[in-house]
Amino acid sequence: GAGVSQSPSNKVTEKGKDVELxxxxxxxxxxxxxxxxxxxxGLEFLIYFQGNSAPDKSGLPSDRFSAExxxxxxxxxxxxxxxxxxxxxxxxxxxxxxxxxxxFGQGTRLTVV
Amino acid sequence: DQQxxxxxxxxxxxxxxxxxxxxxxxxxxxxxxxxxxxxxxEGPTFLISIxxxxxxxxxxxxxxxxxxxxxxxxxxxxxxxxxxxxVYFCAALRGGNKLVFGAGTILRVKS
Numbered sequence: 001g002a003g004v005s006q007s008p009s010n011k012v013t014e015k016g017k018d019v020e021l022x023x024x025x026x027x028x029x030x031x032x033x034x035x036x037x038x039x040x041x042g043l044e045f046l047i048y049f050q051g052n053s054a055p056d057k058s059g060l061p062s063d064r065f066s067a068e069x070x071x072x073x074x075x076x077x078x079x080x081x082x083x084x085x086x087x088x089x090x091x092x093x094x095x096x097x098x099x100x101x102x103x104f105g106q107g108t109r110l111t112v113v
Numbered sequence: 114d115q116q117x118x119x120x121x122x123x124x125x126x127x128x129x130x131x132x133x134x135x136x137x138x139x140x141x142x143x144x145x146x147x148x149x150x151x152x153x154x155e156g157p158t159f160l161i162s163i164x165x166x167x168x169x170x171x172x173x174x175x176x177x178x179x180x181x182x183x184x185x186x187x188x189x190x191x192x193x194x195x196x197x198x199x200v201y202f203c204a205a206l207r208g209g210n211k212l213v214f215g216a217g218t219i220l221r222v223k224s
Binding site: 033095101109 | 202206
């Protein structure tokens with residue numbers, strides 16, 4: 001597709017389980033971002049990739065959160081031992097080196113019960 | 114360390130009038146600024162941007178103004194329409210670094 005694609009669109013998981021969220025950026029985009037938005041809150045930065053490396057992972061809230069990007073394309077965000085406070089919409093965005101405008105996917109709504 | 118601030122959590126405007134959304138930043142190294150609109154249950158949608166070498170950029174009903182000396186950014190929507198009701202985020206970046214967002218402003222346009 002032409003846009004940023006995220007899967008799944010919705011995920012309900014039990015507390016303590018691990019989850020993986022996937023992001024397919026726009027083809028050719030070198031920069032990839034993960035953000036999350038909790039209910040009633042703004043956009044919280046999690047991690048930023050340039051190619052396969054992550055020069056800024058300062059927003060990851062704990063060591064239960066990790067992300068990787070392979071082949072300069074798909075990225076997965078993994079949350080281990082999920083907690084209820086992890087419930088949020090997780091958003092992925094990508095941008096090209098030539099133009100800094102980032103385009104967002106529709107997000108993954110994660111609910112930890 | 115909030116580098117990008119939107120101090121008004123919400124704004125209510127009558128249909129047909131001007132909406133002005135404001136944003137302040139602290140990092141003088143930012144060189145590109147963007148506005149996004151977000152509807153519930155959707156990802157943010159890019160609206161308009163401006164480079165630090167300009168002080169104004171216009172696209173239809175939307176105009177972004179940049180005052181570098183005041184480190185202030187504003188989005189004007191004229192005329193406002195009910196479909197403009199959404200959360201508006203301003204964002205800033207310095208080349209090659211991460212995009213930094215403000216907390217957002219909820220705009221309600223009343224018909």
